[in-house]
Amino acid sequence: MAAVQETIDQVKSIDVTEYKYGFVTDIEMEKPAKGLTEDTVRYISARKNEPAWMLEWRLDAFRRWKTMKEPDWARVNYPPIDYQDIYYYAAPKGAAPQSLDEIDPAILETYKKLGIPLREQEILAGVAPENRVAVDAVFDSVSVVTTFKKELAQAGVIFCSISDAIQERPELVKKYLATVVPVTDNYFATLNCAVFTDGSFVYIPKGVRCPMELSTYFRINEQNTGQFERTLIIAEEGSYVSYLEGCTAPKRDENQLHAAVVELIALDDAEIKYSTVQNWYPGDAEGKGGIYNFVTKRGDCRGRNSKISWTQVETGSAITWKYPSCILRGDGSRGEFYSIAVSNGAQQVDSGTKMIHLGKNTTSKIIAKGIAAGKSDSTYRGMVSAHRKATGARNFTNCDSLLIGDQCGAHTIPYIEAKTATAIFEHEATTSKIGEDQLFYCQQRGLSEEEAVALIVNGFVKEVLQQLPMEFAVEAQKLITISLEGSVG
């Protein structure tokens, strides 16, 4: 298997036996006092020069949040979070950079180390136009740069930070913000509304096929700081966009919170493909440190025959609480969810999706692959529902778990709700296990232990990896192999 060997070679060549992105960038940051009050919300809004309506919206959310309770239904365990012991905003000191030359070299160096080129000339040098990727780089609470804005603007595409969008396109933000994930949707989403800091804004006009891949790279750097990402993507009638997000954070002994809200809106005949390669610091093998990834991601197939697909490769975070979902409102619309969730060490994952069929002849597909190793625990939680009016709704769900070793756990919790007799929902689930006996069998045939694990894991995740853009698929495959290193023997 050439691909397998390639993965192994790549893994060996970079010589990592542990989290590779755990370095810290030493840079002076501007932060308000720790803790969360109305003043914190005002501070964030003021720092971003927001219009009054935005501040009011945030304050409303904050007041609602104070009346809410943290959810406890997920199969994850963690000590209570002290929301007063977190910084809610951290930005590099000084005026916001207007061009790459004004960005602190330490930040540029950080992205270089992460393998994310920010200088357009460097990107242009070796890459064919069709393979270019525009990047929005979010460092703690602020977007430091967005590349290829000009080229994209020529096609009518807006790709900028959500902060810029609030300044420059308030009418679009007002029209769409919180129309997919309501302000009061859940505890973490409401918190995000009050204190969100940065994230990406994408607008694809009618009939436009976005000329390149868009991506956002989230980096948490500052200690004791939460990251509250907010992303909004709107695809007008007949448009298409493929978007990818990546995330990393330094190795730290204390837990850090990433509470994001991502909203996607696809109008008639539009298609949004949203991919995530999530590699937040997972904590050490005993469960010390790591990111709490509490994320609300939802897509609204608002128009007829629109399509939204979520693809996620989740390898990081101490705790993942995440259910990218689709509301299939437009008749004939389609939702897809492809997921690989890898957990090792003491990681805990409770992830899945919701496919909510509202329109006629809506279809959805769920392919979820969970790999648990070490002492980790992984739960797939999926909901498929059909409204009374969703005649002819169809769903196919395939949910497979692979356990490596015998100290990890995998669970599948499907919820199915059909209010129309014409809905056809299919569900398949399997659990398999790789133990020492299987590995010995493979070794007896000449494969090394790493080759054997890579072979089995690659076979297991192939179907989902195929959904990712080519260059990210290779990256993701590498990441999966690295995440499982030391999981056996």
Add this chain to the structure above:
Amino acid sequence: MLEIRNLVVKIADEDKQILNGLSLTVNDGEVAAIMGPNGSGKSTLSYVIAGKEDYEVLDGEILLDGQNVLEMEADARAAAGIFLAFQYPLEIPGVATMTFLKAAMNAQRRARGEAELLTPDFIKAVNGAADRLGIAKDMLRRPLNVGFSGGEKKRMEILQMALLQPSMCILDETDSGLDIDALRIVADGVNALRDPKRGFLVITHYQRLLDHIVPDTVHVMSKGRIVKSGGKELALELEKNGYAGYADAA
């Protein structure tokens, strides 16, 4: 040539000794049979030769063509020519049999410093071997051993043996779970591989298999030792009188 001298083995995490000074030689071109009651340590012997980690070798040595295999990892032993057809072949989820076979063959070739197989040559070799063993093509696309019947798994072991061309083949109770037709196919598969340069260690509880794979030598194992060795007539004698007479010899 496989030489085992005074092998003493215990379970790694337990105080349980299973092989108690076992000695055995299998020459190139020889088919040696080991017969013995359940629990006498036959599978343990095969695992220790192949390099399974659950055991601790307290004494003795195992040499393959003069090379000490006890110092080698299991995959290196495989590349050196040791093949074990498992008593209970394992299921490898998500990996198509074809993919697995190619990965294994190429891994061994790499370990020996040989070039990887060209795909057309590989496919030809697999198809030929599968035909001879009556293995349907669609089985080769299914994940290895997953949902295969007992007989199908055993045939798949022989297929792998045929493709990997080992110099020392160990067959652990390959006859168990086979009906008479399948037994004949498997035995024919093994016989086709008999070669002056290849040794076989055929482990079985019953004489039946040895009607089809006729051994050169027969060794009786009891309580972790070889207690009697002889020619093929020894198998017939065992069939008639059972193992009772040997229990005390150990």
